[in-house]
Amino acid sequence: MDDRQESQTTSSARPCLKRKLDPEFQGQNQARKILVVEDPNTDVQSNSTATSASFSRSYWNYDVFLSFRGEDNRKNFTDHLYSALVRVGIRTFRDDEELRRGKTISTELLNAIRGSRISIVVFSKGYASSRWCLDELVEIVHCRNTKGHTLLPIFYHVDPSDVRKQAGTFAEAFARYEEWLQTDMERVQRWRVALTEAANCSGWNLESLANGYESSFIEKIVAQVSCEVEPIGLNVARHPIGINYRVDRVKDLLDLGTSDVRIVGIYGMGGIGKTTIAKAAYNQICYGFEGSSCLLNIKEISEQPNGLVRLQEQLLYDILKMKNLKIDSVDQGINLIEKRIHGKRVLVVLDDVDDMGQLHALVGNSEWFGPGSRVIATTRDEHMLIKLGVHGKYKVEELGEEESLQLFNLNAFGIRHPKEDYLELSIGVMKYCRGLPLALEVLGSFLLGRSIGEWKSELEKLQKIPHHQIQEILRISLKSLDDGTMDIFLDIACFFVGMDKEYVIKILDGCGFFPVIGFNILAQRSLVTIDHKNKLRMHDLIRDMGREIIREKSPNLPGKRSRLWFHEEVLNVLRNHTGSKTVEALILNLSELEDVNLETEAFTNMKNLRLLQINVVHLTGSYEHLSKELRWFCWHKCSLTFLPQNFYLENLVILDMQHSNLKQVWKKNKILKKLKVLNLNNSKYLTKSPDFSQVPQLEILILEGCISLVQVHESIGNLKRLISLNLEGCKNLRNLPRSISNLKSLETFNLSGCLKVEKLPEEFGNMMALTELLADGIAIKQLPSSFGLLKNLKTLLLSGCKEQSSKSWLSLLSSWMSPKSLNPVSLLPASISGLRSLTTLDLSERNLSEDGIPIDLGNLSSLRNLDLS
Known part of the structure; x- marks a missing residue:
């Protein structure tokens, strides 16, 4: 396949490109197109143009054929022009005149003319005095007329009309030819026709275009020829599905119409197509720069001996066409790049960067480059782009x-x-x-x-076993992770996909893994994402990669792996007691239809077990066999009525006993100094909460749906770190302990559905951190007078309770809204404007009369949601 077949460049994107394709070439191209698979996301014109441009570069042997009179300008003008063309990457043929033999043009020169896309003819005063030059010109004109070649004349100190009409020095030359070649006047006539036709082509006149200044003249010639010649494109992909849209996103970020220097990043997980998109973008825009370079596989090359130096040499060669350039050190290369490229408008693609040293060695900073320059960097690590200070970054999304x-x-x-x-x-x-x-x-x-x-x-x-070739590419993202971050990645891959980020942070923090920075690193490398609900997400193939890393450590003996999650293998290990000290985490999540009985002795050898989930499992035996290193213990549908005294829980960070049969959590006080989350959701037989005296670090307490709960232990007031308390649906709970007012850190309090709670403690307003109070459906008749102290309250739900009268409710509202002006029978509160933080107020189903609406409701400047239905 051709190197450029996937380029999405269209002819409309090249305003200076004027070409007429060789019919012979077009036929060949059509035949070769059989191998080209069209991108269904690309219109026909785009595909056709990209394909034609692709084959055109490989079809021509040379971009430019130089025709000139050596005696006139071989060592000055033409030499400078040749060097300038080669320097910008234009393949140019220049005949060595001293090798000529005989009186007719050689086969070598004929092939060079026919194999060149463009012929530049330098008409000088002595051009017509060379029969060799005139024969070249005849062949050039023939190729122009029959093969779609481009002829570009240069009038070097001669008048175009002299060439067109064979006047001046051209007339003198032809006078001699007509005298010498009387027997071959057809040849002379061909020369005349060729000169006339060539002079009629659009070209350059030294005197009129550059006022005689040759250096400026050459710059203009090279600039236009660069537009005429297709840049050497990069192979993009065999089947460039969906590339157009993604390349357009990158081009939008590049903002090619501005004159500033812009650096744009493309990032995403391995195998997502970052390099493909960068190369396709390069193919489309590289023609518009003084020089361009695409450095691929930088991470891999820079790890080799002198790899960075070789990349520096390639960069300088690509842009400046400096052959045989030798750089001795990275520092020398930095200086060379800065000095030689300074001020030039260039395009540079840096593919697969993973270290700032690579970026510093190759592009330094934006001051190195001239106005309008662009740098595209691809990486798996978003943080690289942040450190580079990119002007825009594009995260490559998966294909639909x-x-x-x-x-x-x-x-x-x-x-x-x-x-x-x-x-x-x-x-x-x-x-x-x-x-x-x-x-x-x-x-x-x-x-x-x-x-x-x-x-x-x-x-x-x-x-069960991911494809090895895919794994090799994906695993590159893991190479530089430290042990702690790798453990975080493996834990997520095996257990925590779909779980709340903050919940998992508490677990992993308890394991000593520093998850806050770890999550950021994994997210920046596109190994983990956080969705809009704050849930951890991971591409299935990334997840499978993590699990395969675990499996391959002990492919045939699951009991010797660090993490166990596969249902059948976990059951096999537990039933046969083959677990070992290597096991750090185990999950067995059964359905209610499965009736599995296991012995606690199965955990005897798992001394380092820190994460354990055994949902719907029946355990028999002594609980002293379970690991003392447990940080997360999750046992949904637990059949126990209380946790055994010999169950060591001192290192536990999260205890999750949802839908359990517990009547009480533990009989005697447990010292759980590390416990941060206690979840007893829907434990319908629980009659009272545990004693919290020895649980000083508790942050989240969930008793939702505990329909038999009648009291909360007075020790709850000792929980100085508690930020969330959920009692929703505890329909038999009657009173809250007075000590609950001591919860100075509490932010969220859910009492919704506590149908028998009739009052709140008088000191309720002491909970200064409270931002959300959900109390719809409770039986409260009066808010405590201290309620007005809750200056951070943002959300208040007090809907339901239809049995309350308008007067009793507005009396309650008055006491809260205006604690300085209490009047239990007043219909209107004196003031509510002090509730500066309130954003949501739900008073639906409260049977309010029209005159019961607070008169200064409009003064609640933060209020966004009000429900009076």
């Missing part, structure tokens, strides 16, 4: 389902649509790949030509 199917099918079948018998299997592979181009291409190529049975077998295998 339709794009994914097309890319997979093109690799698996060579067509956009799967064979009928393979449709469901193709969709299965597409869903497994989750829009990752690398995976779609690798698996498509792997399954090409295989039977349906082989397809099914491979899909089953992928559920």
